[in-house]
Amino acid sequence: MHDLGKNGNKRDANRENILKIAREIFSKYGFKKTTLDDIANAVRKGKSSLYYYFNSKEDLFQAVIMKEVEILAHELEIVINRNTDPVDKLRDYILTKLATFRNLANFYHAIENDITAVGFIDEVKLKYEQDEIRMIKRILIEGVRKNEFEIYDFNLAAIGITTAIKGLEMPLTAGHYGDVNLERSVDIILKIICYGIMKR
Amino acid sequence: MHDLGKNGNKRDANRENILKIAREIFSKYGFKKTTLDDIANAVRKGKSSLYYYFNSKEDLFQAVIMKEVEILAHELEIVINRNTDPVDKLRDYILTKLATFRNLANFYHAIENDITAVGFIDEVKLKYEQDEIRMIKRILIEGVRKNEFEIYDFNLAAIGITTAIKGLEMPLTAGHYGDVNLERSVDIILKIICYGIMKR
């Protein structure tokens, strides 16, 4: 009895499985250092079988990144749809995002140095940034509707908050100096943001 | 007629000159790629003469970084002591800092990859961060005195603003994707910050 994929066929299930395992290996060793043999062994298939599912090593890597972004987007979607206080929602959003970032240090390194398809990466980043602004805006709008926030320019506020979040990401992606207390940092930046948008 | 250094003697003047030229070369080629010969030629001295002024290549590099930090601190000090509106002062502070960062991409790379004296770098960063918080706090205090800001926890506000600024630095230091409109970004983040601290 094998797992069945989204569409119920074995192919998709296998594809998902490869993706899952490749993700682990890529995130551990980066793009250059992991070999297709590594992945093939891990999924208990022949190396050439991988080509039944993906066109190339880089193609596989891109698929992994793609899925990573999808998963993150999905998790954030859940956070956003929870019925919580707007401020808590903002905090949860930031924490969820940062938690994901913690696991992606090697991906970042790979993206910066190993990958040739720069266009693809730019595309993903851009898409994600737009998603982020959209999601933040939704939180803000809800906050206003619940009479907790007071915002005149949603676009501006969303972009500002996005930038502030970037400031939190930095110590996680670029060689971190000493362990960062995530919760504490988030609380501080959140306070500043809230100063700005809370009704009083 | 040669320039004379701070203390009027030739030694200090030469040291300063070496520092100035070494800075240019280091910032262009990074730490590993620049050789002492490069620098010696540029300052029109023999390679061994450099050892009259510095103990080692890394020592020279550290001195360059140190000076860089000093210059930045000095420039920021000037900005802070100007008699301007607090919000403008905050904007000038951020812009001045980011402008300096633009020129330091190679330094950053060197610091991340080439340098063995990690302790030294950590020290510099820490010192700078503390300075930054102190300077931001001074701006905030002045803003409150001028009755433009309304702040309950200066420490918290200063740390928050520092984090937000980091979000602006990121696209400058970590491989920038497309050119960033600095002034615009600063205005946006400034707006968010000001939302939070302005009296209304």
Next chain:
DNA sequence: ACCGGACAAATAAGCGTTTTTGTTCGAATG
């Protein structure tokens, strides 16, 4: 204050050999 010369250590360059690795393809399996 400056430099030539010396030196070890590190780095690069050369080069034939071997191994690894990404990719293709046709055959096998069921």
Next chain:
DNA sequence: CATTCGAACAAAAACGCTTATTTGTCCGGT
């Protein structure tokens, strides 16, 4: 028809080794 893989292969990378060059550092002399 869907899936798997062995075998083959060129390109790349790793290796081992020798030789040449560069580079950071030190010292003695001026």
